Amino acid sequence: MTAAVPLTRKDFQTDQEVRWCPGCGDYAILAAVQSVFPELGVPREKFAMVSGIGCSSRFPYYMNTFGFHTIHGRAPAVATGLKVARPDLEVWVATGDGDSLSIGGNHTIHMLRRNVGLKVLLFNNRIYGLTKGQYSPTSEVGKKAKSTPFGSVDRPFAPLALALGAGATFIARSVDVIQPHLKTTLKRVASHKGTAFTEILQNCNIFNDGAWDRIAEKDVRDDNLLLLEHGKPLIFGKTKDKGIRQTGFDIEVVTLGDGASEADLLVHNEQHPSPAYAYMLASMDSRPGFPTPVGVLRAVDVPAYENLVNGQVQQVITQKGRGDLGKLLRGPETWEVS
C-alpha cells in the first residue's frame, strides 16, 4: 500500500445528481458520512455501500465507493454474503424503516443475531417516502397517511429495542440535523466489530414533516434529548436539571435539587452486563415525560460472524489439510473396470 494522499470529503462524492427532495434529511446524513469516511484511515476502494429500496437506499449512488443498490429489504442479506466472502471490506448498509423493519425485517433480525460485521444506518423517518406517503412500521398509532385515512391502528416498533431483542451488540441513535453528534456517532459505528446498528432520526419534509421536531428543533430539543456518554449520569434538560433515576425495576424522571442529586442517577454503561438496561433506554421515549436518548446505547464485544465462519474454514483446512479434488471425486469406495 502506498502512503496515499489523505482522502477528503470530495473523494467520496460522485458525479451523480442527488435526487432527494430539497430539504430532505438524507442530505445531512450524506454530508456527515462523506466527512467521516476520510477520517477512518480506510482506502476508498475498501468501502462497499449496500442498500435496499427506498429513499435512503439511493445512498450508494452518491458515494464514490463501491456500491450496490439491491432489492427491497434484502440489503442485510446481500451485505452478509459480501462481508462473509470479503471480510477485508468495510461494508455499510443504508436502509430505511420500511426497508429494514417491514419487508426486510427477517434479514435485519438475523443479521443482528449473527453479529455480522456490517455498519447499518437506519434512516427512520416514520413514513414510506418513495411510495409516496404510506404509514411505516415506526409510525405512531393514529398516523393519518395515504393508506390510513382514518389513522393507523398498528403499534410501532422501537427499532433499537427490536435490535436488542435480536441480540444486537451495538446500538446507537443520532439525528440527521445534529451534525457533530451524528459524526461522532458514525465514528463509533465505524470502529465496532460486529453489527453496528444505528437509528438516525431523519425528517421527510414532504410526507412526514416535523416527525422529529421535538428532538431536532433547537429551541425544544435540549429538554427532550438525553445525550448518552459512557460513565456519565443520565442528565438532560436545557439547564441540565433533570435526570433518570432507577426505582426498583422501573425508572423515573427526577428534577435535580428537588429531592434528588446527581449521585442518585443512573450512570450510563454501554457495556452493561444486562441488555435490559439498553432496552430501557431504547424504549424510553415512548413514555410521556421521558427524553429520547441519543448516542451509543450499547456496545459489547462479541466475535463477528464473518471471522467465525472463515475461522472455521481455516481450522478445518489446518486439521484435514487442503482438500484434494482427485480424492474427493473418488469418494469412499471405488472399483476398476478394465
Added chain:
Amino acid sequence: MSTATAPPLASDGIKREKLANAVIRFCGDSGDGMQVTGSQFTNTAALFGNDLATFPDFPAEIRAPQGTLPGVSGFQVNFSSEQVFTPGDSVDVLIAMNPAALKTNIADLKTGGILIINADSFGEVDLKKAKLKTNPLDDGSLSGYRVFAVELLKLTKAAVKDVGLDAKSVDRSKNFFSLGMCYWLFDRSLDGTLRWIDEKFKGKVAEANKLTLKAGYAYCDATEAYQTAAYEVAPARLVPGTYRNLSGNNALAMGLVAASERSGLPLFLGSYPITPASDILHELAMYKNFGVVTFQAEDEIAAVSSAIGASYGGLLATTTTSGPGMALKMEAIGLAVSVELPLVICNIQRGGPSTGLPTKTEQADLFQALFGRNSEAPLPVIAPATPGDCFWVALEACRIALKYMTPVIILSDGYLANGAEPWRVPGLDELPAFPTRFRTDPEGFQPFMRDPATLARPWAVPGTPGLEHRIGGIEKQDVTGNINYEPENHDRMVRLRAAKVAGVVQDIPDVVPAGDPEGDLVIVGWGSTHGSITAALHALRAKGHKIGHIHIRHLNPLPKNLGEAMKRYKKILVPEMNLGQLAFILRGLFVVDAISYSKVEGKPFKQSEIENKVLEVLK
C-alpha cells in the same frame, strides 16, 4: 463366478441361475431402515461391478404412524451385467417388512417373483393398520409369487441374544437380516456392509447389526428352500476406468467444488433447507477444507441474496433449493440478471404446486425457470440427464455463469437427486478449466462496457483501487451503469441482456440424436427422463423401429441445430413429468407438431410406458 472377495459364509455346490439383471425392492415402515438397506445393497452391487440405477421412494413424513399405508418407504435397485438406464419397471425380488408395505408394493412384483415377508408383523393389529380384511399370508392372494415368510424379528432376536441389546434396538437391526438374505440370494460379499457398519455404529449396536447381517446370510445358506432362489448377476462391461457409486445431489455438490477448483474461486453456498435439495447443503458443509463457505440463511430469499453478495465480492456463488424456494428467490434472481453477476441456482424439482409432493419427483418448473421473473429477464437453463451427469452440469453452469456474467439455473429433480448410478471417476485433466479474470485496470473502465465476443460486462470486485462504481436493480445507462430512465436506453439494455444470453448458443454443443439420425419418430426429452427414454429407444430399435432420441441439456438457449435435427423425423414425441412444457416451447419456437406425453404422478416414467406411447403414436 468371480467376486472381488469371496462371501465369508458361502457354501460350495449351490447351483446359481445366471440372470442378466435383477430388480430388488426393499419396502417397509419409514422407521424400518429401508433406505439404508437399499443403499447398502446398491453399494455392494456397484463395488461388484454391476451397472445399476436406483429409485428411493419415501414419504414426506419423517415417521408416519407405524405400520400405516402413508408410512411406507421403499428403495428399488436394478443391477445388471449390461447397461442399465432405469430402476426397472417391475420387481424380481420384493422385501416387504409389514402388511402396509406389501399392500402398496405387491402390484409391481413380477408373476413368479420372489417375495420375502417379515412374518412377525402380520398380526391382527398390523393387518388392520394396513386396512387389510384378510391375511395375505393365508388368503391365497399371493399364490402367484414365490413367497418366503420369514420370522425376521424372532430370527434377529436369536442372532443377537448374547449381545445384551434392548428390544427397540434389536427391532431396528432386523433390516440387516433381510439384507443378509439378499446378499446370499445374489451371491454378494458382506464385506462392504460390515465395514460400513463399523464406521457408522459403535459398540453393541454395531455388533448386533453385524451378527444380524451374517445371520440372514447363513439362514438362506442353511435353508433348503432358498437353494432354488440362488442367482448370479455378472459384472457389467462398462467403459474402462475407475468407478464409484454416486447420487445426483452428491454429484452436484462435487461438481460445484470442482468448478471452484478449476476457476480458482472459493465457493460460497447460500441455502435454506428444503427437500429434496438439502443434501447438497449437507454435502458442501463437509467440504470446508476446499475453502467452501456454506451459509444456512434465514430464508430462501436471504439464501440467494447472500450468494449475490458473495458473487459481488468475487466468489463463485451458488444457491440450492426446490420449487417453492425457487418462487421465493425469483426477485433476487432478477436482480442478478439486471446487475449481471455470475450465480448458479440449483433447483431440485419436486412435485408441486405449492408444497406439493416434497419427496416425489417432477419436472414442472421449466416454465418457472425460463419465464418466472418479472419483465424480460432471460438466463441460461441447463438440466442434467442422470445422477452422475449432475456433476458435469454443475461444472457447465459455473463455466457459463462466469464467462457470461449471468445467473444460470440448473434444473435437477428429486429422482436424479436421490437416485444413484455407477459413475466413472474422471481424471482431473478431463475437467474443463475456466480461469476467471477480474477487471483491475482503471484505464477506460466502465461497469457496463462489454466484451464484444460474449457481451459480458467486466467483473470489478470491491477492493480494486480505481474501479469504485455503483450497480443496482434500477435500469442502467448502457456502458456507464448510471441510473437511466430514457426509453431508448431501456430498450437497448433489455435487448443487450437478451442477446448476451442468446449468444451462449455459440458456446454449447449441437444435439446429436441417439439411435437413428432420421426416421419415423424422435423422442425429445430433457432431464431425468433420459434413462426411461434410452431404455425404450433400445427396445424399440431392437424390434426394427426407425426412431431417434434427442435429449436436451441446454434448455436456454436451445442448441442451434435442434429445429433441423427434429425435422428429420416424421413425428416428434415429448415425454415429460409435467403437462407438456417443453412440448409447448418446441411447438412455439419451431412450429413443429410436437406431441406431448405427460405424466405427473411424482414417479419417473417406466420404460414400458414410453414404449407403448411410441407404438401408439407410430400406428
